[in-house]
Amino acid sequence: LTSEKDAIDDAVKSAQYAERVGVNRVSFCPSTIHKGTLMEVLWRRGAYQPPWIWSTLEIIRRVRNTVKIPVIMDTAGFGTRRGPFNCKKCNSKLKDAIIKSNINQTIPEEFECECKVKWEADIEFSDVTRSNTNLLKNR
Template sequence: LESANDWVREICVNKGFSFSDFLSAAEKIKKMGFRVKCYLLLKPPFLSEMEAILDTLESIERVAGISDVISINLTNIQKGTLLEKLWERGLYRPPWLWSAVEILKRAKEDVVLICDPVAGGKIRGPHNCGRCDREFVSALKLFSATQDKSVLDLNCECRVLWEKYLEIEDLSRIPPF
């Protein structure tokens, strides 16, 4: 699915189907006795970090009733893609691991959420400051296995930097640092 927002799916992801198409297909799958796993994309191109956080939280709310499991997939930069070109020009930064933690902490309690940050801690993948990345990736994986939000009570000095980033990026529309 990537996002429950039709504009995000059409413009940012080029997905090719509507949210109502997804709901219709998911309902048919459920009626046949199968489970539904929904994949959401954290920080597709053209969204700021804060917009991506809010889009993911809204998408969780909208799919929670039909999905048995929701997987939050953090964007990473693949070679030869538009995203790589944007990143090389300083117009895109992969999501902060702080953002994934924030989403999982704020999301509904009655839904199974998982998050396995591919390339977590690498420059082309979701990352924080570098010092805390390994701890954050481990915590996200542990949360996925246990659904215990207390494992997400993490701390690093870079939280202040992430908070400033959220403020500044929305003003500038490009990654500030």
């Protein structure tokens, strides 16, 4: 499974590639866990988490600084237990900032919340904290 940091890097590289090959718009759809899916099984075993909302903001910032085509970040599922999530204090504020950013094609303003430190640690140490859940184990 990929780390949060690797997923951010991959998303940015994908947008850059899309622009190079002539795509005229990029839409990111961060994962939301649906009932009865393999993703739900992995999530319940601790082997998968939806992305942080901070990660989606980082993708927007980096992509909008490097490509000229429009970029949209889908916010469905943001702030729910099974979707992109930060903390109850900032989920809705950041979702609103992303929606505004989608409309205006601007880079969202810097925003601070105490949970951002946890995200930064997750990014910095994501290779160390990767899940070692036995994916073949029957539950």
